[in-house]
Amino acid sequence: MAIMERGNRQETRGRPPQGESEESREHRHETPVKEASEERSYRAMLSDPQVRRWMWRIGTAVVIGAVGSLVFGVRLGITAAILAVIVDTVRRSRRNSTVSAWQKTSAAERRTEKQLRSLQRNGFLVLHARAVPRDEDGVSDGQIDHLVIGPSGVYAIDSEKWDKRLPVRTQSHLKLFHGPFNRKDRLDEARWEAEQASRIIGEQVGFEVPVQPSVAIYGPSIPWKVMRVRDVDVYAGNRARAYLRRRPKILTDTDVQGIFQAAEKVLPPKYPD
The missing domain is CATH 1.10.287 (Helix Hairpins)
Known part of the structure; x- marks a missing residue:
């Protein structure tokens, strides 16, 4: 009799409770899984x-x-x-x-360098990534991406890669905006670098060497050919070659060679080998 009672109790434990359907049992097992999944989704959302x-x-x-x-x-x-x-x-x-x-200016510099390379046949000489000025230890915080010396003069070109989604505009030739952001600091930096290069090269050659600062912008559409803003020429990056070619000749070949040799001596590479 005792054996039969134990068997009945074991059989009862093996069967689902009376009145519980198959659907209820499935729901009871799915609930913890669903809650765990929702918790993981919530944590993932908070980690974003x-x-x-x-x-x-x-x-x-x-x-x-x-x-x-x-x-x-x-x-x-x-x-x-x-x-x-x-x-x-x-x-x-x-x-x-x-x-x-x-952080992407190196790609912009390479694109400008490719354009400038074709100007060598027209008497232009170029130095890339030159430091200005340098202190007693040879350290400099400034960099001219491309120093161009040619028949039409000397130019300090900085290549910039900006967000193409934001428009570029000017205000009264005194302000340059990229979207809502005033890029006055970038123009002032380009002008300062050119002024330092002009002073240092002039001291080396013994006469005044004007250096025109410019910024070649890649990415956003530029609604003008060349615009001078705060004494800095601003134009689309793909116009760098045309910007230099369409200017009157003011230097002889001897002048170009002399200024180039002086600049190469007094403006060291920003990243020496």
Whole structure:
């Protein structure tokens, strides 16, 4: 009798509870799996830097909006929250777009170098990646991507790769904008490099050597041929060769050779072998 009772109890444990359907049993087993999958998806979403960034922005906006509403009223509080999101978005976009573009200048330099190579038959000589100025230890923070000496003069060309999604425009020949960003610092740097090269080369040859700064931009569309902005010539990168060829002759072959030899001596390579 005891053996039969133990068998009945074991049989009962092996069977599903009375009234539980097959569908209920499947749902009971699927629930932990589904919850684990949802948890992994949630963690993956939180690990996304862009999602975290927007969560931070929204949280900051909520705090600013709440405080602003208590102090200045609901309307000004909401306005302050929106402005906080816009300012943070623009700040990060500038850092990403600008830093992401400057790291690719080597490709732009190679494209300009290819154009300048064909000008040698027209009497142009070129030095690439020259340091200006150098201190007593030979260290320099500045670099002229391409120093061009030819019949039409001396030019310091900087090759830039910018985000093609942002338009380029000027304002009164005094400001250069890439999207919403003022590139005054880039123009001032190009002009400073050219001024240093002019001074150093002039001291070496014994006469004034004007050096015209310019920026060749790759990526975005440039709606003009050549535009002088803050004394710096700005043009599309693929126009570098035409920019130099269509200018009047002001230097003799002897002048070109003398200036080139002086520049090669006083402007060392930025990255020596």
